[in-house]
Amino acid sequence: MVVDKDVITVTGISSPDATVSINGRLAIPNAEGHFSLELIISPDDNPLAIEVIATSVAGEELSLVRTVIFVP
Numbered sequence: 736m737v738v739d740k741d742v743i744t745v746t747g748i749s750s751p752d753a754t755v756s757i758n759g760r761l762a763i764p765n766a767e768g769h770f771s772l773e774l775i776i777s778p779d780d781n782p783l784a785i786e787v788i789a790t791s792v793a794g795e796e797l798s799l800v801r802t803v804i805f806v807p
Contacts, residue, residue: 736801736802736803736804737803737804737805737806738776738803738804738805738806739805739806739807741775741776741777741805741807742773742774742775742776743773743774743776743803744771744772744773744774745757745762745771745772745773745774745785745787746769746770746771747769747770747771747787748764748767748768748769748770749764749768749770749789750764750768750789750791751764751765751766751767751768752764752791752792753768753789753790753791753792754789754790755770755787755788755789755790756787756788757772757774757785757786757787758774758785758786760772776803776805777805778805778806778807780805781804781805782802782803782804783802783803783804783805784800784801784802785800785801785802785803786798786799786800787799787800787801
C-alpha cells in the first residue's frame with residue numbers, strides 16, 4: 736500500500752479476549768473484538784513492514800504482515 740499521510744491507522748478484528756500487538760505496541764480489542772492503533776511513519780521508514788500478531792488465551796497465535804510505502 737502507498738500512503739501520502741504520515742499517520743496511518745491500523746484496524747482489525749480479533750477475539751475480544753485476544754492479545755494484539757502491532758509492531759510491538761499493544762492494541763486492546765473492545766468487547767466486539769475491534770482494535771485500532773495509529774502509527775506515525777516517515778520517508779526514512781520506507782518500506783515499512785507492519786506486523787500484527789494476535790494471541791488467544793489458549794496460546795494460539797496468528798500473524799499478518801503488510802508493507803506500507805510513504806510518499807509525501
